[in-house]
Amino acid sequence: xxxxxxxxxxxxDHQLIIDGLSAILAGEPLIDTLFTARExxxxxxxxxxxxxxxVLMDINMPVIGGYEATELIKSKKPHIKIIMVSMISDAxxxxxxxKAGADAFIIKNTGKLELLAAIKKVMAGEKYVSQxxxxxxxxxxxxxxxxxxxxxxxxxxxxxxxxxxxxAGLTNQEIAIKLFLSHNTVETHRKNIIAKLxxxxxxxxxxxxxxxxxx
Amino acid sequence: xxxxxxxxxxxxDHQLIIDGLSAILAGEPLIDTLFTARExxxxxxxxxxxxxxxVLMDINMPVIGGYEATELIKSKKPHIKIIMVSMISDAxxxxxxxKAGADAFIIKNTGKLELLAAIKKVMAGEKYVSQxxxxxxxxxxxxxxxxxxxxxxxxxxxxxxxxxxxxAGLTNQEIAIKLFLSHNTVETHRKNIIAKLxxxxxxxxxxxxxxxxxx
DNA sequence: AAGAGGCTACCCAGAAATGGGTATGAAAAA
DNA sequence: TTTTTCATACCCATTTCTGGGTAGCCTCTT
Numbered sequence: 001x002x003x004x005x006x007x008x009x010x011x012x013d014h015q016l017i018i019d020g021l022s023a024i025l026a027g028e029p030l031i032d033t034l035f036t037a038r039e040x041x042x043x044x045x046x047x048x049x050x051x052x053x054x055v056l057m058d059i060n061m062p063v064i065g066g067y068e069a070t071e072l073i074k075s076k077k078p079h080i081k082i083i084m085v086s087m088i089s090d091a092x093x094x095x096x097x098x099k100a101g102a103d104a105f106i107i108k109n110t111g112k113l114e115l116l117a118a119i120k121k122v123m124a125g126e127k128y129v130s131q132x133x134x135x136x137x138x139x140x141x142x143x144x145x146x147x148x149x150x151x152x153x154x155x156x157x158x159x160x161x162x163x164x165x166x167x168a169g170l171t172n173q174e175i176a177i178k179l180f181l182s183h184n185t186v187e188t189h190r191k192n193i194i195a196k197l198x199x200x201x202x203x204x205x206x207x208x209x210x211x212x213x214x215x
Numbered sequence: 216x217x218x219x220x221x222x223x224x225x226x227x228d229h230q231l232i233i234d235g236l237s238a239i240l241a242g243e244p245l246i247d248t249l250f251t252a253r254e255x256x257x258x259x260x261x262x263x264x265x266x267x268x269x270v271l272m273d274i275n276m277p278v279i280g281g282y283e284a285t286e287l288i289k290s291k292k293p294h295i296k297i298i299m300v301s302m303i304s305d306a307x308x309x310x311x312x313x314k315a316g317a318d319a320f321i322i323k324n325t326g327k328l329e330l331l332a333a334i335k336k337v338m339a340g341e342k343y344v345s346q347x348x349x350x351x352x353x354x355x356x357x358x359x360x361x362x363x364x365x366x367x368x369x370x371x372x373x374x375x376x377x378x379x380x381x382x383a384g385l386t387n388q389e390i391a392i393k394l395f396l397s398h399n400t401v402e403t404h405r406k407n408i409i410a411k412l413x414x415x416x417x418x419x420x421x422x423x424x425x426x427x428x429x430x
Numbered sequence: 431a432a433g434a435g436g437c438t439a440c441c442c443a444g445a446a447a448t449g450g451g452t453a454t455g456a457a458a459a460a
Numbered sequence: 461t462t463t464t465t466c467a468t469a470c471c472c473a474t475t476t477c478t479g480g481g482t483a484g485c486c487t488c489t490t
Contacts, residue, residue: 015326016300020235085231111230156466169419171446184469191449192466201476202447203421204384210425371436386476399439406479416446417477431490438485447476452469459464 005032006053006123011043011069012036012085013058021056024112030119040069047073047080054081054119057102074101081122104128155193162189167206220247221268221338226258226284227251227300228273236271239327245334255284262288262295269296269334272317289316296337319343370408377404382421 008031010021018036025031035050037043046052055073059066070082083104103122106115121128155163165175172190176183190202199205223246225236233251240246250265252258261267272284285297298319318337321330336343370378380390387405391398405417414420 014322016239016321016330017232017235019239019327020232023238023241024231024234026238106231107229112234115231158467166418167422169415169422171416173446181467182469184471185467187447188469189467190447194448200384201386202418203381206418206421207382207384207425210422373437388476396437397439399441400437402477403439404437405477409478433490434488436485436487439483441481443478443480445476445478448474450473451471454468455466456468457464457466460462 005030006119007033007035007051008119009035009037009043009046009050009052009055011038011040011055011057011066013038017058024115028116030116040066040072043069044072044076047077052077052080054083054123056083056085056119059084059086070102083118083122083128155196159189159193162186163193163205163209166190166202167209220245221334222248222250222266223334224250224252224258224261224265224267224270226253226255226270226272228253232273239330243331245331255287258284259287259291262292267292267295269298269338271298271300271334274299274301285317298333298337298343370411374404374408377401378408378420378424381405381417382424 008025010018010025012018012021015038018038022034022036025034035046035052037046043055043057047055057066057069066084066086070084073080073082078101081103082101083106084102086105086107104118104127106118106128110118118128161179162175165178170178172186173183175181175186179186190205193199194201194205197205197208199208223240225233225240227233227236230253233253237249237251240249250261250267252261258270258272262270270288274282285299288295288297293316296318297316298321299317301320301322319333321333321343325333333343376394377390380393385393387401388398390396390401394401405420408414409416409420412420412423414423
């Protein structure tokens, strides 16, 4: 496959990671220009201003996270390829991001070669997911058809929004006011979440959210 | 200060981080030879076999973590300088590691220059802690004397034990049974924790615990 | 010996969460 | 088009948490 040189944007809130990735990619003939951003908002602005082909994006970032940034970038410039890079290998997060429009997903456990392979793949229009994640993904989505074993652990956007407010310590009533809802609605959301995740109460819900990088 | 070239060992379970750090440091005249290890046990073996001056170690690793590895290395080869590298900026973890013998602590939020500065400092026998961590450290440990501004954010063992049960989703009553306490006692602990941390309710408590790696 | 910190235990009233439900309209998927 | 999912809203009884106290006992340090 023919791949022209590309302009790459690295988005990560850790300078050391940016430096590291830059150092890895700087010498590559594949790469034309390297841009960097420290958070999602900056990244979105950059892809609008500059001529960027591919984005290497961390998930956990302040201000706006990888998810929102991916959605924003894809809505404005759908041709830009987005590769998610993460420390975690959490299938539910992966699924969420692929849905948001990410083209590839690699964990930091991969080497330089795999990183370059992923870049080439997405530039050629293909998708790429790190091997380590595939089995997990299957576990989470393979069971979508048959309703027997477990359910898919899928939370809606609203539910995640509610979780964040809950974790922030707001009561149902306070969340209700903030989101212009009835407190009953907030209670229902919370109940649904707890039920579908097989949890017990708010405390365990917050722990689950923290464990699964939902906050 | 005079610094000879050094043999450096990079320990991280993520290949991409190893590659990145290697790429950053490869060109430095300061560095002689670079070694790498993917987990603590491998690192310990390497420092025994090879002539290593300085270790750049990640905290969160499988098999044996950064803490145990640091203790082991320092017990066998006290002259080897150990720099902890972490994603998190958690003061309690930092304190624990400094106690274990770490010579420096930097978060991945720092750049190449600070990394090199840290290496030079520890090789000169000094300690180094990222600026971002100092304030936190102070908050956790510095305020032990004066009781005026804020309280020291110190949690007792019992309190941390309670927090863990709370995060696991147990009610006060259930925790009481488990710990052979009165439910009143559990409630008091919980109230004390929430008060001393300036939190609002159980949900925010669990979030705090998750954020501060108390779970 | 005195004080401080930590762990324990209790009381009470009001607020909030929990665990059962039911239900409706809109949007998305089949 | 039919079905499913999502977000919304409500009811009710019971349990739990919250926030305000007080207080005894033990241990460690001064």
